[in-house]
Amino acid sequence: MSLLEIRNLSVDFATSSGQFRAVDGVDVTVDEGDLLAIVGESGSGKSVSMLALMGLLPWTATVTADKMEFDGHDLRRLSGRARRRIIGRDISMIFQEPMSSLNPAFTVGWQIKESLRKHTSLSRSQRQDRAVELMRQVGIPAPEKRLSAYPHQLSGGMSQRAMIAIALACRPKLLIADEPTTALDVTIQAQILELLTGLQEDTGMAMVLITHDMGVVAETVERVQVQYAGQRVELQEVQGLFDDPHHPYTAALLAALPERATERKLPTIPGVVPGQFDRPAGCLFSPRCQFADARCKAERPVPAGPAMGHALCHYPLSHGHPTGKETAA
Template sequence: MALLEIRNLSVEFETVSGAFRAVDGIDISVDRGDLMAIVGESGSGKSVSMLAVMGLLPWTATITADRMEFNGHDLRTLSGRARRKIIGRDLSMIFQEPMSSLNPCFTVGYQIRETLRLHTSLDRKARQTRAIELMEQVGIPAPEKRLSAFPHQMSGGMSQRAMIAMALACEPKLLIADEPTTALDVTIQAQILELLTDLQDRTGMALILITHDMGVVAETVKRVAVQYAGQKVEEQQVEALFDDPHHPYTAALLSALPERSQDRFLPTIPGVVPGQFDRPQGCLFSPRCQFADARCRAVQPQKASAELGYALCHYPLLHGEPQGKEASA
């Protein structure tokens, strides 16, 4: 049985102008010890889908799913009390911006010890010892001193490490890392990613990495799900995805990598991710896709086979060429 099993997850937000669907029919399956990435542009619903799993979306969000289970628990029917026993202990998350996610009114040590107080039976002395151990584990020097620091007294990299320590405090079964290297310099990015993969390998926890950086994906995970405008458009093993992407959006993302460019200028994807008022009738990527035709613009696509990465496309690519286009014409 999968550790996390999600089927047909959708999230809608009520706005003054009407309902906006930020996540649209997403399926996710994560096994124990799995290493997975969710990639896509800003506005693709990556963070929202995981915040729905964590139960951290505001009251304006309406969450529906055919199935949403974690470690045998149905997350759709869990009470608030039961959910709080799981979140932070078995299921944990590193948020995108540490400086705004850490409470500025309390020291880093207090916030880590609070997590331990709520989810473990450790006494005060044991919680302090464990907090020091966690700070050392994530590579923070002089941990006893840093535990007394407030978030604003720490650098971005140190704050990110402190948040990782907090997320790992109870040795979760699944860790969701939402853009864990945002706003960090390249050296610190590499250190944070190496830290996460080392901890995953050592503890056996599952890891979901949310990112828009395909270079990070290539170096870190085993499996990749690509999201666009709230939909999952492709899922493959990382090597297969980079060798032969099957959705035009995935291919466009990969072609924009500097190391793949054959020209002076990097190729770009024209247009923007559709919002509430400009969503196409057919394929959501059709206004930006070089292979789109009248069918793409009028009819919503169905998922392709597993051999084609479940690509949500009328004409999934195979070695760079659209399949079935000639027959439909």
């Protein structure tokens, strides 16, 4: 049984000029102890998908799904109170910007212990001990002293570690890490990723890593979900994805990696992600795809089978060539 199962998730935002679909029919499955990455460029609906799961989107958002189950609970039908018992305890999230996510008016220690107060029956002294343990666990030196520090007194790396401590406070079954290395230098990025994967191994929790860094994906996760313009376009094991991507967008992303460049100039993907008013009638990637034909521009594709990475494409690629198309020869 899957720990998390989401089917046909869509998120629409009300704007002054109409509805904008940020997430369009996305499926997400996470098993116990799983390591899943959700990748794609900005605007692909990565963070919005997970914020919809957490119930943290603004009132302008309309969330619909055929299924949204976590650990046997149907999140669509839970009351607000019942949902809050799960969110923050069994499902936890590390947000993208620690300096804006931590409350500047309270000490780091207070913010860790508040989560424990809300979701556990620990006494005040037990909460203090657990906070110290968490600070030590995430690699913050002199944890007893740092508990009394305010967010502005910590460096970017220390703030990120404090965010991780808050997220891990109640020993969640699922941890969502939203761009956990954004705005950190390369050395600190490596430390944070090593910390997260180490904690995942020690605790056995499942983790969803939201990122646009394919290098991080290659070193960190087991499965990769690629999103484009709010849709899931591919889902594969990490090795299979890097060896033989099946969606043209995935192939183009990988081709743009510096380490894969065969020429002096890096290849790029022409055009931009479609917005509210320029979404194509057919495949959303068709205006930027080198393999697109009239069918691609007119008909919405359906996902291929597991052998083709569930690619949302009329002509999934196999070793760089489109299948089921005369040009494949």
